[in-house]
Amino acid sequence: MARQVGEINASSQADIAFLLLIFFLVTTSMNVDQGLYRQLPPINNEENQKADKVNERNILIVLINKDNQLAVESELADINDLTETTIEFLTNPRNREDLAEKVKASVRLEEAIAKGNTEEAAALKKVVELCGDPEITKGIVSLQNDRGTNYETYIAVQNNIVQAYNIIRDKFSMENFGKVYDELSNDEQKLVRLVIPLNISEAEPRSVK
Amino acid sequence: MAKFRKNGKRSVAALSTASLPDIVFMLLFFFMSVTSMKETDYKVKIKLPAATEVKKLEKKSLVSYLYIGAPLSSFQAKYGTEPTLQLNDKISSIYDVAEYVDSERLKHDEAEVPLMTYSLKVDSDAKMGIVTDIKQELRKVQALKINYSTLKVERKGNN
Numbered sequence: 001m002a003r004q005v006g007e008i009n010a011s012s013q014a015d016i017a018f019l020l021l022i023f024f025l026v027t028t029s030m031n032v033d034q035g036l037y038r039q040l041p042p043i044n045n046e047e048n049q050k051a052d053k054v055n056e057r058n059i060l061i062v063l064i065n066k067d068n069q070l071a072v073e074s075e076l077a078d079i080n081d082l083t084e085t086t087i088e089f090l091t092n093p094r095n096r097e098d099l100a101e102k103v104k105a106s107v108r109l110e111e112a113i114a115k116g117n118t119e120e121a122a123a124l125k126k127v128v129e130l131c132g133d134p135e136i137t138k139g140i141v142s143l144q145n146d147r148g149t150n151y152e153t154y155i156a157v158q159n160n161i162v163q164a165y166n167i168i169r170d171k172f173s174m175e176n177f178g179k180v181y182d183e184l185s186n187d188e189q190k191l192v193r194l195v196i197p198l199n200i201s202e203a204e205p206r207s208v209k
Numbered sequence: 210m211a212k213f214r215k216n217g218k219r220s221v222a223a224l225s226t227a228s229l230p231d232i233v234f235m236l237l238f239f240f241m242s243v244t245s246m247k248e249t250d251y252k253v254k255i256k257l258p259a260a261t262e263v264k265k266l267e268k269k270s271l272v273s274y275l276y277i278g279a280p281l282s283s284f285q286a287k288y289g290t291e292p293t294l295q296l297n298d299k300i301s302s303i304y305d306v307a308e309y310v311d312s313e314r315l316k317h318d319e320a321e322v323p324l325m326t327y328s329l330k331v332d333s334d335a336k337m338g339i340v341t342d343i344k345q346e347l348r349k350v351q352a353l354k355i356n357y358s359t360l361k362v363e364r365k366g367n368n
Contacts, residue, residue, distance in 0.1 A: 010227065010230065011226065013230040014226065014229040014230045014233055016230075017230050017233035017234050017237055018233055020237055021233055021236055021237040021240065024237060024240050024241055024244065025240060025244075028240070028241075028244035028245055029244060029245060033245075033265070033266040033269075033272070033328065033358060034263040034264060034265045034266060034358070034359065034360075034361055035260070035263055035264070035266065035328065035356045035357045035358040035359045036260055036262065036263060036264070036356065036357045036359060037264055037326075037354070037355075037356050038355050038356070038357065039353055039354060039355075040344060040347060040348050040352075040353040040354075040355060041348070041353070042348065042351065042353065043345075043348045043349055043351075145337045145341070146337065147336060147337055147338030147341060148336055148337070148338065149336065149337040150333070150334070150335075150336065150337070151258065151331050151332065151333055151334070151335045151336065151337060151340060152258045152333035152334070154337055154340075155258040155260055155333070155357055155359060156258070156260075158260075158357065159260040159261060159262050159359075162262040163261060163262050163364070166262055202344070
């Protein structure tokens with residue numbers, strides 16, 4: 001015989017849920033973590049130093065001294081112009097002698113095949129097919145700072161350089177895929193990254209005058 | 210005209226609160242999903258710099274944090290006022306970085322170790338000297354994927 005069970009009083013359930021809610025409100029934080037990603041170079045040994053020999057015109061040297069002054073290619077510069085300077089350096093629209101060299105993707109493809117680097121070759125082949133043989137820049141931005149440089153300035157400079165890369169990537173993506181870089185699929189992003197690689201080198205620590 | 214007679218007292222049915230728990234639970238789940246646990250209590254003052262080109266940190270479990278900033282006033286008697294490093298809950302020297310990276314790595318599978326990111330939360334008033342030292346320490350232990358934690362602001366102008 002089934003026994004009648006009295007209904008459980010659920011009025012305290014709300015209190016319990018409120019308690020949990022308040023607990024979570026207190027212990028968690030809303031802000032999402034975000035920032036600038038950077039890959040550090042492996043610690044220097046002789047092999048690396050040999051590989052580091054790059055033609056001088058392909059390096060854009062950005063110095064920040066202890067007074068947070070900026071020098072681009074040993075000339076005093078304003079931080080707000082850095083983005084444009086970097087874009088000019090990387091894209092080198094007038095093929096100037098003193099700015100970064102560019103290589104056709106098809107040339108790179110042949111090099112990759114010659115080296116037996118099949119993965120890179122496959123990706124480059126796709127680039128040539130899809131984007132009509134774009135020019136790949138050899139440019140590297142080298143960022144050097146003093147120990148006394150302010151972190152805020154350093155990040156502002158980093159940010160402006162990354163902004164230059166993002167603008168170039170967005171432009172390239174628009175021309176070839178009709179969308180900005182962030183909206184492309186992973187594979188397409190990979191191709192764009194191959195054509196416009198993010199080459200920022202954070203040099204060994206040293207004092208900057 | 211009994212039809213229009215007004216009762217002196219009209220009794221209002223008790224408002225049912227049976228759905229209140231459901232509403233609160235909904236709120237609870239909302240907050241649980243959009244927020245994240247605080248990693249640690251800060252012992253150093255950190256005011257992050259702002260940047261426009263930020264990316265979100267993905268895979269929170271693979272992120273380890275290093276905090277750099279001037280100690281809070283209650284710790285200044287012990288640690289001074291110069292920006293220092295905080296690892297986990299305590300203020301440490303830069304020579305503890307290697308140990309910290311090791312202990313973080315032990316928490317993960319070996320396959321995940323190359324994917325681990327080290328997020329540097331640095332106060333905007335700090336000098337690059339200590340940041341550079343810590344970057345060097347990270348390089349020595351092959352912890353190369355780093356993230357400079359920043360706030361997001363919108364780009365100015367139309368570029």
